[in-house]
Amino acid sequence: MDEGKELLYKLIDFKRKNISFVDQEDILFDGINLVDIADMLEKDIENLCDVPDSIIDFVIEEGKISDLNVKKNIVQLRDLLYGKRNYNLFVKINKEYRDAFDVFKSALLDYINKKLPGAKSYVEIDKNLNLLFQGLDNHKLIKNFDFIESLCHEYNENAYDTNMLKIYRYINSHNLKILNPPDIEFEDFDIEIEDETEFSDKIYEIFNKFEMDYRTLPNFLLKDLKEMDSNLIYSTFDVIKQNKAEDGGVLHLIPKENQVLRVVLLLYSSPQAVKSVVESLTTEEDGVDIDSLKILLNYNMSVFIDRVNDYFKPRNKDYLSIIDGLKEIKVNYKLLIKRNPLFMSQNFDMFKYIVEYCHEFGCDPKELVNRCHKTLTINPTIIVNNISILLSHKVNMFTYFKDGKDDFNLIKVEKLDKILNQLIEKKVIKKYSFTNFEKINTIMVNSVFKKAKRN
Numbered sequence: 352m353d354e355g356k357e358l359l360y361k362l363i364d365f366k367r368k369n370i371s372f373v374d375q376e377d378i379l380f381d382g383i384n385l386v387d388i389a390d391m392l393e394k395d396i397e398n399l400c401d402v403p404d405s406i407i408d409f410v411i412e413e414g415k416i417s418d419l420n421v422k423k424n425i426v427q428l429r430d431l432l433y434g435k436r437n438y439n440l441f442v443k444i445n446k447e448y449r450d451a452f453d454v455f456k457s458a459l460l461d462y463i464n465k466k467l468p469g470a471k472s473y474v475e476i477d478k479n480l481n482l483l484f485q486g487l488d489n490h491k492l493i494k495n496f497d498f499i500e501s502l503c504h505e506y507n508e509n510a511y512d513t514n515m516l517k518i519y520r521y522i523n524s525h526n527l528k529i530l531n532p533p534d535i536e537f538e539d540f541d542i543e544i545e546d547e548t549e550f551s552d553k554i555y556e557i558f559n560k561f562e563m564d565y566r567t568l569p570n571f572l573l574k575d576l577k578e579m580d581s582n583l584i585y586s587t588f589d590v591i592k593q594n595k596a597e598d599g600g601v602l603h604l605i606p607k608e609n610q611v612l613r614v615v616l617l618l619y620s621s622p623q624a625v626k627s628v629v630e631s632l633t634t635e636e637d638g639v640d641i642d643s644l645k646i647l648l649n650y651n652m653s654v655f656i657d658r659v660n661d662y663f664k665p666r667n668k669d670y671l672s673i674i675d676g677l678k679e680i681k682v683n684y685k686l687l688i689k690r691n692p693l694f695m696s697q698n699f700d701m702f703k704y705i706v707e708y709c710h711e712f713g714c715d716p717k718e719l720v721n722r723c724h725k726t727l728t729i730n731p732t733i734i735v736n737n738i739s740i741l742l743s744h745k746v747n748m749f750t751y752f753k754d755g756k757d758d759f760n761l762i763k764v765e766k767l768d769k770i771l772n773q774l775i776e777k778k779v780i781k782k783y784s785f786t787n788f789e790k791i792n793t794i795m796v797n798s799v800f801k802k803a804k805r806n
Contacts, residue, residue: 353521353524354517354521355517355518355519355520355521355522356487356521356525358514358517358518358521359483359487359499359518359521360487361506362483362499362502362503362506363480363483363484365502365505365506366476366480366502366505367480369505378463378466380405380406380409381403381405381406381409383403383406385406385459385462385463386463388402388406388459389456389459389460389463392452392456392459393456396432396444396449396452397432397435397436399425399428399429399432399452400429400430400432400433400435400436402429404426407422407425407426407429407455408422410455410458410459410462411425411455411458413458413462414454414455414457414458414459414461414462416454416455416458418454420447420451421451421454421455424447424448424450424451425451425452425455427448428444428448428451428452479495479498482495483495483498483499486525490525490528490529491529492526492529493522493525493526496522499518499522500515500729501729501730503515503518504729504730505765508725511725511729549577550565550576550577550581551581553581553582553584553585553588554576554581554584554585556585557584557585557588557617560588560592561607561610561613562607563610567610568610568611568614569611571661571662572611572614572615572618575618575660576614576618579618583621584617584618586621586622587616587617587620587621587622587625588617589622590622590625590626591616591617591625596629596639596641596644597629597633597638597639599622599625599626599629601616601625601629601644601648602616604641604644604645604648604649605648605649606649609649612648612649612652615652615656615663616648616652616655618658618660619656619657619658619660619662619663619665620655620656620657620658620667621657621658623657624655624656624657624667625655627667627671628644628647628654628655628667628670628671629644631670631671631674631675632644640685642685642689643684643685643688643689646688646689646692647688647692647695650692650693651692651693651695651696653665653666653670653696654666654667654669654670654695654696655667664696666695666696668699669696669697669698669699670695670696672699672703673694673695673697673699673702674695676699676702676703676706677720680706680716680717680720681717682717682720682721687720687724690724691724691725691728693728694724694727694728697727697728697731701731701732702727702731705719705727705731705732705734705735706719706720708735708738709734709738709752712738712748712749712751712752713748713749713752713753714748714752715752718752718755718759719759722755722758722759723759723762723763725763726762726763733762733763733765734762734763736767737761737762737763737764737767738762740767740768740771741761741762741767743768744771744782744783744785745783745784746785746786747786750786751788754788756788756789757788757789757791757792758792760792761788761791761792771791774791774794779794
């Protein structure tokens with residue numbers, strides 16, 4: 352079996368075991384599973400008609416909803432939606448009903464998360480696991496990359512890069528076989544069929560320059576090559592074919608055998624986007640940083656993409672903002688690109704928010720990026736969540752960031768609250784008065800090591 356495929360099956364088994372702790376009995380009320388109710392309401396407001404009075408009363412009471420109009424509107428809306436489903440009654444959901452529904456649903460989710468943290472997310476995780484399994488077993492497209500990346504990170508953070516490379520290689524091969532299946536031989540018939548695979552002269556010129564047999568390309572690229580304005584495509588080609596990188600000539604930095612990557616650059620980038628990336632990696636002293644440019648072209652093409660399309664996220668604007676921000680805080684962006692090229696295509700607004708949030712507690716932005724670049728790339732929100740957890744344990748975050756002896760690991764670790772509570776219960780650390788962050792970090796590392804050794 353292909354290494355990447357085998358690894359995906361392992362990720363599915365690993366996650367299923369991890370979420371098997373969810374005890375549905377703990378979130379039953381009146382014999383009804385509250386997780387199922389929440390899932391129904393998130394899918395469609397009209398499913399409110401299946402919620403009984405006992406559940407409505409329970410959620411109102413547990414959520415401490417004092418506004419009597421909320422209950423009145425929820426009951427009225429529920430009854431109207433019941434009439435719509437069963438008696439074809441016309442129902443207009445006004446703002447008052449919608450607001451009451453949002454308050455009710457939020458109170459239900461809050462109760463579920465307090466009663467059994469992770470129970471609500473179990474439903475969504477299970478769906479994603481089933482989709483991934485169906486893709487592997489039923490030869491369907493695999494597209495939920497964000498979910499797979501989070502699984503891979505949770506499975507083995509230290510081997511994340513290596514594992515994701517194996518997985519991406521397999522998924523690319525898997526999806527391409529579906530998008531571009533092998534030709535099927537049919538019996539010859541004496542019928543003239545018009546050749547629909549026609550391109551403009553400019554596109555054929557590009558094929559010749561690439562020394563490419565266009566029939567080897569995936570169908571989705573061929574479709575866009577035919578439908579997109581050939582002048583736009585050629586304008587990008589005219590730039591990237593230049594001899595000098597300074598002029599935008601980056602074509603020679605992509606290996607000839609990687610024709611798909613070359614065509615993706617043509618279709619979904621633009622002369623402006625290509626030149627902007629080149630300029631961002633150019634200094635008066637050293638000229639163009641060819642090594643960084645080559646890494647981004649081959650491992651993070653999204654930073655060059657600025658045209659909206661159905662297949663790749665345009666991240667050119669995010670990249671330009673991020674690299675300007677890195678230069679401003681004096682991060683060695685060349686080294687960062689070499690170590691973690693995917694960092695350069697994250698959501699800039701999220702990145703900016705987290706940097707500014709940490710800075711409010713005295714954290715040096717440069718230190719944050721250097722020590723937490725993988726977490727900022729893969730799971731940035733965990734940093735904010737973990738700071739909130741540490742604050743709830745009365746940790747002085749100014750002292751924490753100033754000290755930094757644990758390499759900021761406490762704000763990067765999964766399930767931090769659970770770990771801290773276990774250490775407090777075992778009297779390894781004192782509640783509300785622990786300051787030896789390096790000691791806690793050592794305990795966590797040793798715990799992970801022992802667990803891995805047992806497995």
